[in-house]
Amino acid sequence: MATVAETTFRILRARGLTTVFGNPGSNELPFLAHLPEDFTYVLGLHEGAVVSMADGYALATGGPALVNLHAASGTGNAMGGLTNAVYSHSPLVLTAGQQVRSTIGQEVMLANVDAATLPRPLVKWSAEPACATDVPRTIDQAIHTALLPARGPVYVSVPYDDWAAEADPESAHLAGRTVTSGGALTEGQRDELVALLDEAHAPLLVLGPQVDAAGAGHDAVRLAEALRAPVWIAPSASRLPFPTRHPAFRGVLPAAVREIAEAVEGHDLVLVVGAPVFRYHEYVPGRFLPEGTRLVQITEDPKEAARAPVGDAVVADVASTLAHLAHAIAVADRPEPPPLPPFPEPRTLPGAVHPDELFALLREHAPDDALYVVESTSTAASFWAQMDLREPTSYLLPASGGLGFGLPAAVGAQLGRPDRQVIGLIGDGSANYGIAALWTAARHRVPVVVIVLKNGTYGALRRFGALLGTGETPGMDVPGIDFTALARGYGVPARSVAAGADFVVALKAALASDGPSLIEVVTAELDEDGGPR
Template sequence: MQTVLSATFDVLRTNGLTTIFGNPGSNELPFIGQLPPDFNYVLGLNEGVVVGIADGFAQASNAPALVNLHSAAGTGNAMGALTNAWYAHSPLVVTAGQQVRAHLGGEAMLSNVQATVLPQPLVKLALEPALPADVPRSMAQAVHTAMGPPRGPVYLSIPYDDWDQELDADAPSIADRQVRHGGRLAAEDLDHIVARLRAATRPALVLGGDVDATEANELAVTLADRASVPTWIAPSPYRCPFPTRHPRFQGVLPTSMRGLADVLAGHDLILVIGAPVFRYHHYQPGPILPDGTSLIQLTSDPGEAARAWAGDAYVCDIPSALAGLIERLPETGAASVPRRTSGPRQDEDNWPVAPARVFDTLNSVVPDSTIYVTESTSTTDAFWDTINLADQGSYYFAAAGGLGFGMPGALGVKLASPDRKVVALIGDGAANFSIPALWTAARYGIDVTYLILQNETYGALRPFAASMGITAVPGLDISGIDFCSIAAGYGVPAERVGSGRELAGVLKQAMDSPGPRVIVVPTSLDQRRW
């Protein structure tokens, strides 16, 4: 006779969820203590690291990832990382142990009080089965909900005395059940969008992370070429949906209303695909769209469509919509608008090293197929001006802007992409939010090269403060951190470089050697644009 535990393992196995990312507590021991031999457990030293690894893994594998947290306290520790997963549409199945059912009424130690309320609003669905026999079905519901459009995290709280309960012999099996999703645009909708594109005199294309997440980058390139349109990436990108060396690529849009409208001025139609309209950050009041400009949004997220600031929205499957538009557009050889270019570089032997020089060095040393996971917010402009991103799934960033994603996220990306090099570009401020990820890197021998860009300040906040007219801000200096010693303490080889030339040699060694490595690069402060 099956138990709740064995039936749940069947559900997880059928859906490919045989790797568990977790940090154990007492409520979780009855679950993880009886793992079948085909299941693996990846340990992170705190819950934020655990969710960050799973987030990177889910995005890079295009598949759900299973997370195991410790009751309410562990869930609370993970909430910052869960925010990034929510905005990245990462299909995480987040499980948390709960006290035994007999203890719940008295709020015994480690009870998850109002468990379904705690993770809101950062999950699509939060469940706590009403009885033990419903755990396997609830797990299946969690998996299918996480993978349904728009994808996202789901939370499941499970009392730990449920696992050993026996199921009735005639209980229905749900392990092999499948859920399929549609969402194609109707032919008349595609015809209407194409008609508006053809009627526009200066259309433009804006792409978001869901293009890359649905493996539709090549389709986006074809559409840009067919429509002969300049192409931008939507503000605050967490993935890269378009090759950064393509002649039609114009860069990343600003994160303010005024800045974005200024950049798009002169275009009479904006086609936004796979992105919100728009996700602002820096408050600079201005028009949502330039005068005389209309907008069309294609998104897989009904919420994004409903809350958009402007334009007509279509909720649909992104790849099929792109393919439908391409079918209706003739090939054209019209010239594109030249993309912006970066300014002059500092000499490679200057110290501290200019961020742009670091990125130039990466372009010349690492393989073209390298995946970048970034969390160096003060070097954003230099990164997008300089770095060469050509392949699908080459870039990941914290989708909600919450620090702590980069170091663990890189590990998850590498686990899901074993045949590609992974380089994590981490600011010295961000590194401290999830530095224990280095232990997991060393423990499992995960081949990630970390570049810690050390400017000894919360660099992104300085231009932000200046734009607000604030001149005296305490707590921005973070000097005196010895990241090489910290890395060594976690078991990861590390060294500090002092020039672009030295960096090239150290990077080449890292690319040729398996396993994790930390390279600390003293960098000058890069003043971001808004």
């Protein structure tokens, strides 16, 4: 008779979940004791890093990722990472060990009290099986739920004595099940959208992360070219849905009501595909849209559609919708957008590396298909001005601004995509949140390149301080951190540079390595115009 553990591992294997990201406690040992030889356990030194590594892995591969947490304490440590995973629609399957089933109500040490409630609302679905024999079915339900549109993280708490129990023989059917979704547009919806776009005088496309996640970037390009329409990336997008050097590309929309309205001025139709309407951040109130502008949203997430404050919404599969529109739209009788101007001359700094210069050198010397995981908020303007990103899944950003995503996610993304070079661009403030992931990179010889931009301050906070008029406040600066010493302590070769030429030498050495590397780049605190403060 098969045990609950054996049956569950058959299900996980059938779903491709043979890599486990975790940080174990005593409640998890019975699960790990049964881990089959064809499974890989990726140990992280803190649950926040564990979840972000799994998030990067899932985003880079396009598949689910399995996470094993320790009861309530480990789940609590992981919830900062979950704030990003829920908004990036990452299909993470989180499991957590629970105390022996008969003792939970006594609230003994390490009992996860009301376990299913703890991670809400940061998961799509959460459960603790009612009995041991229901564990395999619950795990199977969790996997399918995570992968069905709109994708998202799920959570299952399992009492640790359940794993050794006998499984229900009927559980053998679970590994062979399939669950698919058919969320395509109806013929009437397709015809209405095509007519709307054909009749628009000045349409505008706003594309979001679901486009990249669906592998629909090429159809997005075809649609933009047929419409002769400019393209913006939705504000705060966690992925890149459109090539940055295409003539139609206009950049990333600002994350403020009034500024978005100003950006879409002059367009009678705004088609938002694969993004919320909108992820505002800076409170700059105003009209949602200019007079005479209509907005239509296409999203796979019914919650995004329902909570939008403006426009009409269609909940549908993004890939098939874009494919249909790209081939059904007649080429518009409008002039083609002019070619983009050359890259601006990168600014330099005395005794440091300006972000302009850093990103220009990356553009020149990094592989064309590099995958960038970015958590350096204050250098975003320089990044978009200097980078040439053309490949699908070439850019990942923390979807909800939760610091600690970038460095671990870069490690996880490189684990998931050994065929692509992953480069983490991490601010020195955010690097400290996930620094322990360097140990995992060293342990598994993950050839990720981590670039820490060191300016000694929380640059994004200083910009917000200027916006809010708060002036100088405590807690803005983080001076005196030697990231090369930290990296070496975790077993990762590291080098500090303060000049562009030295950065190129360090980058070439890192790219030639068969293991992880860290480059600390000394930059400077910049003002709003990009000059030294």
